[in-house]
Structures are given as structure tokens and as C-alpha cells.
Amino acid sequence: xxxxxxxxxxxxxxxxxxxLYFHQGETEEKCIIxxxxxxxxxxxxxKMQSWDFATHDFFPSAPxxxxxxxxxxxGEQILLHKLYGPESHFxxxxxxxxxxxxxxxxxxxxxxxxxxxxxxxxxxxxVGEHNNEASLDGAKDTMNDxxxxxxxxxxxxxxxxxxxxxxxxxxxxxxxxSEWTNNSILWWAMIQxxxxxxxxxxxxxxxxxxxxxxxxx
Numbered sequence: 708x709x710x711x712x713x714x715x716x717x718x719x720x721x722x723x724x725x726x727l728y729f730h731q732g733e734t735e736e737k738c739i740i741x742x743x744x745x746x747x748x749x750x751x752x753x754k755m756q757s758w759d760f761a762t763h764d765f766f767p768s769a770p771x772x773x774x775x776x777x778x779x780x781x782g783e784q785i786l787l788h789k790l791y792g793p794e795s796h797f798x799x800x801x802x803x804x805x806x807x808x809x810x811x812x813x814x815x816x817x818x819x820x821x822x823x824x825x826x827x828x829x830x831x832x833x834v835g836e837h838n839n840e841a842s843l844d845g846a847k848d849t850m851n852d853x854x855x856x857x858x859x860x861x862x863x864x865x866x867x868x869x870x871x872x873x874x875x876x877x878x879x880x881x882x883x884x885s886e887w888t889n890n891s892i893l894w895w896a897m898i899q900x901x902x903x904x905x906x907x908x909x910x911x912x913x914x915x916x917x918x919x920x921x922x923x924x
Contacts, residue, residue, distance in 0.1 A: 726830065726832070727829075728827060728829040729827075729828055730825045730828075731813070731825060731827075732826070735813075736810050737810070737811055737812075738810040740806050740808055741806070742805070742807075743805070744801065744804045744866075745869075745873070746802070747834065748798065748800050749800070749833070749834050751809065751833070752796040752831045753774065753794070754828070755772060755813075755827070756828075757825075772813065772814070773790050773791060773814035774790070774792075774811055774812070774814065774828070775789075775790050775791075775811070775812045776789055776790075776791060776797050776810075777810040778810070780802060780805065780807050781803055781804070781805030784802075786799045786801070787799045811828060
């Protein structure tokens with residue numbers, strides 16, 4: 708039973724997180740767009756490394772190297788703008804559902820990054836982590852492993868319910884837009900048909916009057 712619960716938790720956690728790495732120049736800012744429901748806690752963990760494309764190897768980072776994390780929510784509101792060290796984590800809370808921009812850039816334009824060398828950033832994003840993690844860590848001496856797993860499962864299920872509600876809202880908006888588009892196309896087709904019939908009747912009447920005037924009929 709315990710192994711089954713742990714396995715389910717592992718699969719569930721994998722579906723709510725993603726990890727990646729990318730190379731970045733010293734003056735570049737790279738952004739990740741993530742569609743996040745409202746009222747959701749997001750945690751990002753990263754590690755900066757200097758990467759040599761010629762030797763395909765890492766080398767020591769420049770002293771004072773840091774990462775500027777700039778996070779914007781829907782409507783361009785700033786949720787987080789802070790300088791961190793070369794290896795750290797950041798958290799933010801989404802206030803409204805929609806696309807969130809997670810932008811990362813180095814803190815200096817005078818780093819020891821020469822030709823053929825760039826920064827490599829390993830990034831791990833966890834969506835849906837909840838504040839009960841801290842309470843679980845504080846109470847780990849009095850709670851057994853199964854209780855901790857149950858608490859984590861409850862938190863993850865709450866996030867899944869929230870994600871489902873958000874997807875239903877998006878589907879409803881998409882349905883409304885589709886219905887409005889279909890109605891607009893129908894009315895536009897009716898207007899075009901009316902215009903064509905009116906122009907055809909006018910042309911026929913004009914041709915008839917012309918033939919009568921020329922005494923062709």
C-alpha cells in the first residue's frame with residue numbers, strides 16, 4: 708500500500724513539473740511562457756554554469772555571477788523582480804489565470820564569457836507546490852511517511868481541481884468566441900447574398916429599360 712501511494716505520488720509530481728536547460732549570452736534575456744491557473748504557487752530552481760562550446764566542458768564561473776529573475780503575469784503586472792546567486796530558487800504566486808512570463812538574464816555585461824563560451828542555465832519549474840510543505844518539514848518528527856504522502860496528495864489534488872476549473876473556463880470562453888464567429892459568418896453571408904440579389908435585380912431592370920429604349924424588344 709505504501710509503495711503504491713509513493714508510486715502514484717511520483718507519477719503525479721512528474722505531471723506538474725518540468726526541467727530544462729538552455730545556453731544564454733551575457734547580454735541576453737530569455738523568457739519562458741507558462742499558462743498557470745490563478746491562486747497557484749510556483750517554484751523554480753536553477754543552477755548557472757559556464758559552458759565552452761569548443762571543448763564541450765564546464766569551467767568556473769566569474770566571481771559575482773548572478774541571475775536576474777523577472778516574472779510578469781497577465782496584463783504585464785510584475786510578480787517578481789529580484790537578483791539571485793548562481794544557484795538558488797525563486798517562488799511566486801499567480802493572482803490571476805493566464806500566461807506568465809518567466810524571464811532570466813545575467814546580472815552583468817562584464818562576465819568572463821569569451822568567444823565560443825556561454826552560460827548554461829539548468830532550470831526546474833514546479834507548478835502547484837503548496838505552503839503546507841513548510842509545515843510538513845517542521846512536523847517531520849511527529850508524522851510518519853504515509854501521513855506526509857497523504858498531505859502531499861491532498862495538495863496535488865487541490866491543484867489538479869484548480870487546473871481543471873481553469874481549463875473549463877478557457878473552454879467556455881473558446882466556445883463563446885466560436886459561436887460569435889459562426890454567427891458573424893452567417894450574418895455576413897446573408898448580407899452578401901442580399902447585396903448580390905439586389906444588384907442582379909437592378910441590373911436586369913436597367914438592361915430591360917435599355918432594350919426598350921433602343922427598341923430591341
